[in-house]
Amino acid sequence: MHLxxxxxxxxxxxxxxxxxxxxERVDLRPDDVVCVASTVVSKAEGRTADLADFPAGPRAxxxxxxxxxxxxxxxxxxxxxxxxxxxxxxxxxxxxLLTETRFGHVGVNAGIDRSxxxxxxxxxxxxxxxxxxxRIRAGLSGxxxxxxxxxxxxxxxxxxxxxxxxxxxxxxxxxxxxxAIGWAGIxxxxxxxxxxxxxxxxxGVTVENVIDELAAAANLVAGEGAGGTPVVVIREFDFGxxxxxxxxxxxxxxxxxxxxxxxxxxxx
Amino acid sequence: MHLxxxxxxxxxxxxxxxxxxxxERVDLRPDDVVCVASTVVSKAEGRTADLADFPAGPRAxxxxxxxxxxxxxxxxxxxxxxxxxxxxxxxxxxxxLLTETRFGHVGVNAGIDRSxxxxxxxxxxxxxxxxxxxRIRAGLSGxxxxxxxxxxxxxxxxxxxxxxxxxxxxxxxxxxxxxAIGWAGIxxxxxxxxxxxxxxxxxGVTVENVIDELAAAANLVAGEGAGGTPVVVIREFDFGxxxxxxxxxxxxxxxxxxxxxxxxxxxx
Numbered sequence: 098m099h100l101x102x103x104x105x106x107x108x109x110x111x112x113x114x115x116x117x118x119x120x121e122r123v124d125l126r127p128d129d130v131v132c133v134a135s136t137v138v139s140k141a142e143g144r145t146a147d148l149a150d151f152p153a154g155p156r157a158x159x160x161x162x163x164x165x166x167x168x169x170x171x172x173x174x175x176x177x178x179x180x181x182x183x184x185x186x187x188x189x190x191x192x193x194l195l196t197e198t199r200f201g202h203v204g205v206n207a208g209i210d211r212s213x214x215x216x217x218x219x220x221x222x223x224x225x226x227x228x229x230x231x232r233i234r235a236g237l238s239g240x241x242x243x244x245x246x247x248x249x250x251x252x253x254x255x256x257x258x259x260x261x262x263x264x265x266x267x268x269x270x271x272x273x274x275x276x277a278i279g280w281a282g283i284x285x286x287x288x289x290x291x292x293x294x295x296x297x298x299x300x301g302v303t304v305e306n307v308i309d310e311l312a313a314a315a316n317l318v319a320g321e322g323a324g325g326t327p328v329v330v331i332r333e334f335d336f337g338x339x340x341x342x343x344x345x346x347x348x349x350x351x352x353x354x355x356x357x358x359x360x361x362x363x364x365x
Numbered sequence: 366m367h368l369x370x371x372x373x374x375x376x377x378x379x380x381x382x383x384x385x386x387x388x389e390r391v392d393l394r395p396d397d398v399v400c401v402a403s404t405v406v407s408k409a410e411g412r413t414a415d416l417a418d419f420p421a422g423p424r425a426x427x428x429x430x431x432x433x434x435x436x437x438x439x440x441x442x443x444x445x446x447x448x449x450x451x452x453x454x455x456x457x458x459x460x461x462l463l464t465e466t467r468f469g470h471v472g473v474n475a476g477i478d479r480s481x482x483x484x485x486x487x488x489x490x491x492x493x494x495x496x497x498x499x500r501i502r503a504g505l506s507g508x509x510x511x512x513x514x515x516x517x518x519x520x521x522x523x524x525x526x527x528x529x530x531x532x533x534x535x536x537x538x539x540x541x542x543x544x545a546i547g548w549a550g551i552x553x554x555x556x557x558x559x560x561x562x563x564x565x566x567x568x569g570v571t572v573e574n575v576i577d578e579l580a581a582a583a584n585l586v587a588g589e590g591a592g593g594t595p596v597v598v599i600r601e602f603d604f605g606x607x608x609x610x611x612x613x614x615x616x617x618x619x620x621x622x623x624x625x626x627x628x629x630x631x632x633x
Contacts, residue, residue, distance in 0.1 A: 098586055100366045189621060203537040264573070268536060268622035269471035270544070271612040272554040272574025274581070286540045305532070306540025307585060313542070314582035317575060317602060318366055334585060344539040353457065354536035354622055357629035363621060 098334050100318045102326035109327075111143035116236020119328055125237060129257040130334055132315035133233060134327035135278060136210060138223045138261050145217030151178040160190050167191050167363065176209075176219075183207035183221060188355060191363040200225055201346035202278050203355070204265045226261040226279025234259040234281040257330075258282035262312040262319075268354065275316025277308035277345070284341025304342065307334075366601050368586045370594035377595075379411035384504020387596055393505060397525040398602055400583035401501060402595035403546060404478060406491045406529050413485035419446040428458050435459050435631065444477075447487060451475035456623060459631040468493055469614035470546050471623070472533045494529040494547025502527040502549040525598075526550035530580040530587075536622065543584030545576035545613070552609025572610065575602075 103122050109115070115138065119131060139145070153161070153174035160181075161174035168191065177194065181187070184196035184207045196207045208222040223229045237257055261279035266272070277285075290303045315329035349355045371390050377383070383401060393399065407413070421429070421442035428449075429442035436459065445462065449455070452464035452475045464475045476490040491497045505525055529547035534540070545553075558571045583597035617623045 098368045098582075100582075192621070268620055269615055270574065270577060271615055272572045272577070274574050274578050276538070304540045305584065306538065306542050309538060309540070310542050310581040310585050313578040314366075314368075314585065316573065317578050317582065320605075337588075347537055347539055352536055353460070353629075353631060354626065357625040358622065360629060361621075361625035363624075 098314075099332045100314060101330055101332075102318050102320070103328040103330060104326070106137075106326070106328060108325075109137040109140040111141065111145075113141045114236060115141050115328075116233045119233075120237055123330055125257050125330065126332065127255050127257065128333070130260060130283060130311055130331040131233070131237065131257050132260045132262050132275075132277075132312060132319070132329045132331060133230075134319060135208070135222055135226065135261050135263045136220060137327045138226065138229045138233075138279075139210075139220050142223055142229065144221040144223060146179065146219045146221055148173060148175040148179070148218045151175045151182065153178045154181075157181055160194070164191050176206075176211075179209055179219060179221070180207045183209065186349075188358045189361075189363065195358070197346075198222060200227065200278070202226075202263075203346070204263070208263055208265070208278075222263065223261060223279065227281065228279070230259040230261050230279040230281035233261075256282060260308055260312055260315070262315055264316060275309075275312040275314075275319075277312040280308045280343075280345075283308065283336070284343055285345040286342045287336060287339035288342060289339065304344075306345070307336065308345065366582075366599065366603075368582060368597055368599050370586050370588070371596040371598060372594070374405075374594070374596060377405040377408040379409065379413075381409045382504060383409050383596075384501045387501075388505055391598055393525050393598065394600065395523050395525065396601070398528060398551060398579055398599040399501070399505065399525050400528045400530050400543075400545075400580060400587070400597045400599060401498075402587060403476070403490055403494065403529050403531045404488060405595045406494065406497045406501075406547075407478075407488050410491055410497065412489040412491060414447065414487045414489055416441060416443040416447070416486045419443045419450065421446045422449075425449055428462070432459050444474075444479075444487075447477055447489070448475045451477065451489060454617075456626045457629075457631065463626070465614075466490060468495065468546070470494075470531075471614070472531070476531055476533070476546075490531065491529060491547065495549065496547070498527040498529050498547040498549035501529075524550060528576055528580055528583070530583055532584060543577075543580040543582075543587075545580040548576045548611075548613075551576065551604070552611055553613040554610045555604060555607035556610060557607065572612075574613070575604065576613065 157178035158174045160177045161172045164172050180194045186197040189195035197203050198207050210220040259281045260277045263278050264273045285308050286304045286306050318329045320326045425446035426442045428445045429440045432440050448462045454465040457463035478488040527549045528545045531546050532541045553576045554572045554574050586597045588594045
């Protein structure tokens with residue numbers, strides 16, 4: 098398996114065609130996995146916003162006040178408002194906002210980024226990263242589709258997979274790591290259930306979330322700094338002969354940490 | 366960055382010299398990262414055990430009884446005893462055991478594996494995976510150390526880094542992914558703080574846990590099945606010009622999920 102960053106991408110702005118920009122710079126192969134940082138997807142989709150776009154309602158002011166009381170941190174209530182508007186569930190409101198976004202991802206501040214945003218205060222996550230991944234993939238498909246009479250039309254497996262990636266922290270372990278928030282052309286997980294080891298015993302590992310692992314790998318090669326390389330190609334990843342599944346974001350029913358958070362209150 | 370599995374490793378047993386077995390099969394380079402699955406580290410260290418080694422005390426019986434009441438699952442109280450003996454903190458006891466191991470890792474069942482164990486019921490995690498990684502690394506160093514008069518003695522940076530990896534699930538997201546539980550020759554994280562993007566704004570991502578990302582990447586290439594490939598080499602990973610840190614496992618003070626779990630009870 099090989100990973101390389103797509104070279105020489107320009108600064109991305111609203112309306113830019115990421116699929117074309119990538120295809121112009123790399124000869125993609127059908128089994129590549131193209132990992133695109135959510136920051137550039139959001140910029141291309143015009144998901145920049147200003148704090149002034151989010152006049153704070155009572156709930157946002159309450160959250161900001163409570164946070165100031167508990168931690169001494171002054172949070173702009175308009176920022177809390179932006180987070181609430183991007184979210185369907187508020188898991189924690191202090192000492193930081195942890196929410197479920199409209200598309201199912203649990204993250205701090207609904208993944209809203211206050212850096213990396215020319216011409217705006219805020220960069221929101223893509224509205225539907227799964228659709229963003231599909232759209233970018235369709236663009237790659239168009240660029241590479243075979244046209245000869247004897248060449249079969251481009252099918253799902255003729256086109257690279259696309260991930261939209263983000264970075265976020267997690268419980269129990271320090272630091273951030275790359276995760277996938279949208280995917281197309283590859284199942285989220287591969288299933289080892291029923292497979293046995295050399296000794297004929299059933300394997301302990303059952304379902305492996307490959308898109309998060311691919312996103313983590315891509316993050317090792319990507320850079321968000323001044324020489325930004327937000328798109329990484331993973332070549333020769335072998336999914337193997339496994340069943341796949343698209344379960345990715347957990348529902349609260351099977352997520353005991355989330356149930357515990359629902360009953361918990363930070364008290365400073 | 367490239368990843369490949371070390372080919373043709375034999376089944377590993379107590380006392381096997383993993384460093385030698387790896388060095389014989391791959392011409393390692395100084396900047397490689399060698400990712401070794403904890404299963405083979407444990408086997409080499411003789412961390413196989415039998416349920417009979419863990420006669421259940423009252424606490425283990427209480428946990429097994431409670432689990433049977435709540436979920437209908439019959440858990441062997443001796444298994445609960447083994448988990449307790451491997452742990453320093455019990456975060457959840459139902460519907461499954463989530464603990465902190467003696468070396469700081471939070472995982473289900475203290476990472477004890479009931480598959481992949483010839484000649485025993487249980488495979489415990491390495492006792493001190495950081496020391497395991499150091500030891501394997503020292504073996505690689507010995508195998509590769511330059512001996513000529515004009516060659517400087519092997520230094521830290523002349524020897525590949527070593528990770529001991531495991532797979533585990535996590536809140537909020539389905540499926541398991543690779544993580545590092547021991548490391549040597551590489552910092553756990555790299556620090557982007559103070560660095561700016563093209564626009565001169567400070568980056569949102571601050572501390573990136575690279576050893577977990579490397580372990581996740583390795584898990585995409587490793588296989589635990591019948592043709593097991595438990596050791597993966599990552600070549601040409603560029604840590605870059607960043608400060609490093611060895612913070613990896615969180616303390617409860619900054620871990621709000623863990624604080625919430627401490628106050629939470631599963632009620633079926």
